Amino acid sequence: MVMITVDLDKCTGCGACVDSCQHRILEMQDGVCVPMKPEMCRFCMLCVAACKPKAISVEV
Ligand code: SF4
Numbered sequence: 430m431v432m433i434t435v436d437l438d439k440c441t442g443c444g445a446c447v448d449s450c451q452h453r454i455l456e457m458q459d460g461v462c463v464p465m466k467p468e469m470c471r472f473c474m475l476c477v478a479a480c481k482p483k484a485i486s487v488e489v
Pocket residue numbers: 433449450451452453454455469470471472473474475476477487
C-alpha cells in the first residue's frame with residue numbers, strides 16, 4: 430500500500446496538495462494536510478510536486 434506522509438513541521442497549510450489530487454485523497458484539517466484515503470492513491474506524485482515546502486512524501 431502507498432504511504433503518504435506529511436511533515437507537520439514543514440506543512441504551511443497552503444492546501445495546494447489537496448487541490449492537486451484528482452482522487453480527493455487529501456483533506457485539510459486544523460490547518461494541515463491529512464491523507465484520508467491512502468488506499469485510493471494512484472501514485473501520480475502531483476501532490477508532491479505541488480508542495481513547495483516539500484512537506485508531503487508518497488512512497489510505495
Ligand atoms: S500521489 Fe497523486 S493520487 Fe496520491 S495523494 Fe498525491 S496527488 Fe493524490
